[in-house]
Amino acid sequence: MLKTRIIPVLYLMNGLIVRSEGFREFKVIGNPINQLERLNDWLADELVYIDITRDGDYDLRRDDMKLKGADDVIGILRQISKSAFMPLTFGGRIKSIEDVDSFIHNGADKVLINSQAYHQPGLVTEVAEKYGSQAMVVGIDVHREGDGHAMYVDQGRTRVDDDPLAYARQAEERGAGEIMLNSIDRDGSAEGYDTDIISAMAAAVRIPVIACGGVGTFEHFRPGIDKGHASAVAAGNIFHFTENAYKRAKKQLHRRGYNVRYPNDI
Amino acid sequence: MIGVVSFGMGNIGSVCNALEHLGHTPLIASAPEDLDKADRIILPGVGxxxxxxxxxxxxxxxxxxxDQVREKGKPVLGICLGMQLLAETGTEFGDCAGLGWISGRVEIIPRGSSDLRLPQIGWNELVLKDNAQLFANIEGDTSCYFVHSYQLLPTDPSDIVATVDYGGPVTAAVQRDHIFGAQFHPEKSARVGLAVLDNFAKV
Known part of the structure; x- marks a missing residue:
């Protein structure tokens, strides 16, 4: 049987790995290249890197942070793909098919496109036709509003009127191979997944849904699987701030009878 | 040298990275004559x-x-779509002739139960046939990484050397003589996948 994937998400800002909270507060926690060894030790099912550098920020910050500039993300990808023999998804700041070409040609297996999939829906189809649906992950950011959920684009800054479920179905029709669903209000909250929207979305589409946002303890993965019916459960912060978090999360799920990949090396 | 066929269908960088990591020498074959220098061939493919x-x-x-595989008898490993191309006939967007090295057809995975999601994306545990060359010396969890909606169904079931359970048995690997195929991505399947590539490099 297909395993439920446990996916570490790494947020990149100006070429560094950061912790994200509510899409607004960020704290630098490491250098992606230095973390490579750790990533391999994790024996992760998959890695998702999201560049959340604000548009225009690169030039402002690069001097004081001694970074090489916007091309860094491609450089990071190139190095990672040399020694990480697992699926790699890169996203954030993708505006055009040329951006996608650059990620795929440098070792990404999939691209994650969020805002631009909304502003330019044809891009989803273009990517799917060029590289296959499996390479096209559409990101959807939601924020709880009363009993429902509103959808946001532009890194959580712009609220749009679209229903997230209807939008997800459209994305599927356009060629998306997976949906990565992130809850803005749960991001960095450590309150657990918003399983209401996850389960609604998993029911709304026939492509895999990756749940993200809110994991603060190992206990939080299970509701994403049981109640959310997500095909994959993703998290950011917990994997950085808890010692051996990835292995421990896997171990705990495995012990409880969950169908997760459990290599001997763990 | 292991010739990796570069024909514009997918990313061959990961396959080359994995071979180099294992200490083998990949030869990116961008032109057909490049294959003359290879002693075995990998045919990757996505799309x-x-x-x-x-x-x-x-x-x-x-x-x-x-010429290289049929006439000269060089071992070949088809990966993902590359494995499906080994078949006589593909059925995606209508019937289409394949390489025809393995008798059989490529069909969409039966959806059966309505909640089966296609493509199959993720790690699935291989059920191995005894003594399959590609899987020599692999122990423990045999999960590999899959991304596909279609599967190769050989006319002769003994060509199947590994399956996975996805709404029923789905072909995961095939072998007929020196012709090998992996539906999963060995270059993305960590320890198990690297072992498969290493085994192929030694057949």
Whole structure:
């Protein structure tokens, strides 16, 4: 049987790995290249890197942070793909098919496109036709509003009127191979997944849904699987701030009878 | 040297990275004659079956592969779509002739129960046939990484050397003589996948 994937998400800002909270507060926690060894030790099912550098920020910050500039993300990808023999998804700041070409040609297996999939829906189809649906992950950011959920684009800054479920179905029709669903209000909250929207979305589409946002303890993965019916459960912060978090999360799920990949090396 | 066929269908960088990591020497074959220097061949591929066959044909790789694999007997490993191309017939967007090295057809995975999601994306545990060369010396969890909606169904079931359970048995790997195929991505399947590539490099 297909395993439920446990996916570490790494947020990149100006070429560094950061912790994200509510899409607004960020704290630098490491250098992606230095973390490579750790990533391999994790024996992760998959890695998702999201560049959340604000548009225009690169030039402002690069001097004081001694970074090489916007091309860094491609450089990071190139190095990672040399020694990480697992699926790699890169996203954030993708505006055009040329951006996608650059990620795929440098070792990404999939691209994650969020805002631009909304502003330019044809891009989803273009990517799917060029590289296959499996390479096209559409990101959807939601924020709880009363009993429902509103959808946001532009890194959580712009609220749009679209229903997230209807939008997800459209994305599927356009060629998306997976949906990565992130809850803005749960991001960095450590309150657990918003399983209401996850389960609604998993029911709304026939492509895999990756749940993200809110994991603060190992206990939080299970509701994403049981109640959310997500095909994959993703998290950011917990994997950085808890010692051996990835292995421990896997171990705990495995012990409880969950169908997760459990290599001997763990 | 292991010739990796570069015919514009997917990313061959990861396959080359994995071979180098294992200490083997990949040879990126961008032109059919490059395969002369290879002692074995990997045919990767991502995308649609008919588009891939058209590319193989127009690039001259189709004739070269038939010569290298059929006539000269060099071992070949098809990966993902590359494995499906080994079949006689593909059915994605209508019937389309494949390489025809393994008798059989490529069909969409039966959806059966309505909650089966296609493509199958993720790690699934291989059920191995005894003594399969590709899987020598692999122990423990045999999960590999899959991304596909279609599967190769050989006419002779003994060509199947591994399956996975996805709404029923789905072909995960095939072998007929020196012709091998992996539906999963060994270059993305961590320890198990690297072992498969290493085994192929030694057949």
């Amino acid at each position: 649609a079956f008919p588009a891939a066959m058209t590319r193989l044909s127009t690039s001259g790789f189709l004739d070269a592969l038939n």
